[in-house]
Amino acid sequence: MSAASLPILITGAGQRVGLYCAERLLDEGQPVIISYRQERDSIARLRERGAIALQADFSDEAGIMRFIEQLRTQCRGLRAIVHNASQWLAETPGAEAEVFRQLFTVHMLAPYLINLHCSELLLQSEQADIVHVSDDVVRKGSANRSAYCASKAGLESLTLSFAARLAPRIKVNGIAPALLMFNAGDDEAYRAKALEKSALGIEPGPQAFYQSLRYLLDNPYLTGTTLTLNGGRHLK
Ligand SMILES: NC(=O)C1=CN([C@@H]2O[C@H](COP(=O)(O)OP(=O)(O)OC[C@H]3O[C@@H](n4cnc5c(N)ncnc54)[C@H](OP(=O)(O)O)[C@@H]3O)[C@@H](O)[C@H]2O)C=CC1
Numbered sequence: 001m002s003a004a005s006l007p008i009l010i011t012g013a014g015q016r017v018g019l020y021c022a023e024r025l026l027d028e029g030q031p032v033i034i035s036y037r038q039e040r041d042s043i044a045r046l047r048e049r050g051a052i053a054l055q056a057d058f059s060d061e062a063g064i065m066r067f068i069e070q071l072r073t074q075c076r077g078l079r080a081i082v083h084n085a086s087q088w089l090a091e092t093p094g095a096e097a098e099v100f101r102q103l104f105t106v107h108m109l110a111p112y113l114i115n116l117h118c119s120e121l122l123l124q125s126e127q128a129d130i131v132h133v134s135d136d137v138v139r140k141g142s143a144n145r146s147a148y149c150a151s152k153a154g155l156e157s158l159t160l161s162f163a164a165r166l167a168p169r170i171k172v173n174g175i176a177p178a179l180l181m182f183n184a185g186d187d188e189a190y191r192a193k194a195l196e197k198s199a200l201g202i203e204p205g206p207q208a209f210y211q212s213l214r215y216l217l218d219n220p221y222l223t224g225t226t227l228t229l230n231g232g233r234h235l236k
């Protein structure tokens with residue numbers, strides 16, 4: 001079936017980067033399915049534009065499997081799956097194991113189970129892609145967010161494994177961003193320090209990410225690749 005008519009699934013697209021990508025795909029006439037955890041005004045706007053929005057909490061296996069069952073009733077095939085859902089959690093003292101479990105579940109178990117159970121939907125599309133969203137911090141580790149970093153490193157390993165497992169019919173790649181968008185609570189000192197960490201010193205916004213996603217979706221000769229999108233952080 002022609003790729004253009006089948007939807008692209010973006011997980012965690014109720015806000016920020018995922019929402020921006022969903023809006024841009026809809027602008028281009030691409031059908032979209034999103035998952036979201038919390039109800040937001042953005043969800044209604046996406047539905048008004050024709051997107052299918054499925055509520056899902058990937059904090060345990062049961063929630064992931066409920067989403068997969070819902071998804072399979074909503075579409076007969078998929079053009080691509082973008083594993084964007086993520087929590088940027090630091091380990092809170094005394095709750096380290098629970099934080100680690102949550103991060104492993106959303107960043108590794110959810111993509112793993114969704115890929116296992118939904119790759120047959122991708123096989124309905126002439127062009128088929130899976131995109132894992134990791135983090136440039138995997139490159140050197142993180143003293144402050146070790147569990148987050150480890151879970152994203154595991155996701156990068158899944159990129160390699162699924163690329164080998166699903167070739168040649170399905171391409172599997174990743175994007176490893178550094179700072180894309182600050183959060184509302186980030187103060188000036190934090191912002192200045194974060195900008196200083198890269199050679200280009202900018203907050204690029206979600207459009208830089210979307211350009212990378214477009215590249216992976218449009219290029220037929222890429223699989224098992226994780227794109228660095230970090231403003232030259234590795235040069236500092
Ligand atoms: N923003 C940045 O500067 C950077 C982002 N990245 C990566 O890029 C991607 C997009 O970043 P950004 O837009 O900031 O991401 P967000 O922090 O906004 O998270 C995206 C969505 O993930 C959803 N989510 C979180 N936990 C769960 C869960 N357990 N089950 C289901 N959904 C969940 C949230 O849903 P809800 O809001 O409904 O709870 C949220 O809207 C992420 O993978 C992130 O790790 C990497 C480096 C830098």
Ligand SMILES: Nc1nc2c(c(=O)[nH]1)N=C([C@H](O)[C@@H](O)CO)CN2
Pocket residue numbers: 085086087088135177178179180181182183194
């Ligand atoms: N799920 C999220 N992951 C990350 C976020 C975020 O807001 N949500 N933000 C970052 C930072 O921008 C970091 O890259 C620079 O300080 C990392 N991951």
